[in-house]
Amino acid sequence: MSIAVYIRNESFLDHVRRVLLRAGFKCEHFATEIAFMRGLRRSEFELILIDVPVEPSDDDAILSWLNCRPVDNTPVLVTSPLKNAFVAALYLNSGADDFLYRPFEPIEFIARTHALLRRVRRRSARTRIELAGFHLDREAARFQYRGEPIELTPREFSIAWLLFSSPGVFISRETISVTIWSTDSEVAGRTIEQHIYKLRKKLCLGPDRGVVLRTAYNQGYRLEVLDKPQDDEGLAG
The missing domain is CATH 1.10.10.10 (Winged helix-like DNA-binding domain superfamily/Winged helix DNA-binding domain)
Structure with missing residues (x-):
């Protein structure tokens, strides 16, 4: 299974790659927002993983993409070092399927990934x-x-x-x-x-x-x- 990964923190990216590879997932990393958007148009993925290192502005491109992205069944998991309930709610309300604070235990991360994939058919996107x-x-x-x-x-x-x-x-x-x-x-x-x-x-x-x-x-x-x-x-x- 292939996962689109948009992570800007190199050490966290290396950690996520190792965890996903051990669990049998393939990763395609995108270093910029533009590359990320283009990659999603070009290829199909089973899951999308986005890391949010800082609090978003009102005009955050990822939030805008979540709000207006085409209707599909690809689940989105957002991770962040920000222990902020408002930020988590903002991304979830914009269309993310799950939000996970980091650092986290690999076993929980993989369990959430599998849970999202199981629930993919029950996704209810804003239409x-x-x-x-x-x-x-x-x-x-x-x-x-x-x-x-x-x-x-x-x-x-x-x-x-x-x-x-x-x-x-x-x-x-x-x-x-x-x-x-x-x-x-x-x-x-x-x-x-x-x-x-x-x-x-x-x-x-x-x-x-x-x-x-x-x-x-x-x-x-x-x-x-x-x-x-x-x-x-x-x-x-």
Whole structure:
């Protein structure tokens, strides 16, 4: 069985490799987020192992990937030296299947790995988002506003899912480029701007629909739900 491993700590990586090899697992290590995203697109794995060495920011690329990754049955195990319940809950709520503090005993690590593989068929990934009249269905790649379909390209839908899954949070261009294109922000920057421009037009985002898409030069893009959308006020009258 093959496991995708994204670990930045060399000593911990060596330890994990030895433990997994002794248990009969093959490991493919990815040293960067970009290589990790590309590897998951290129190959299939039985399990994904991610180590989190520091507290994530609101715009953490791995959290964004967990929130918008394609629906599949590949379980995700997150490890971390951070004894922080908030961090554990954050990754679990974003889509990770298990969270394990390190250091840990090899026997527990392998037992959790086997348990995740046994439960793989019972995985329940987030597949729908309802927000301010907008409806996103990831399994069908369908986007609607109050029942009316809106045609989006696959990448437009992926960006929309990323933004709608984290309202109120600035998503950086780097996070979008790594999550959607598996490349760095300099390469994808102009393409991202074009996709954001098309999304604004196709979704008619603005006060009339109660949802706006903010742009901040140093932060990225943020989907913002207005308190009193104008069309809702008109309907109420």
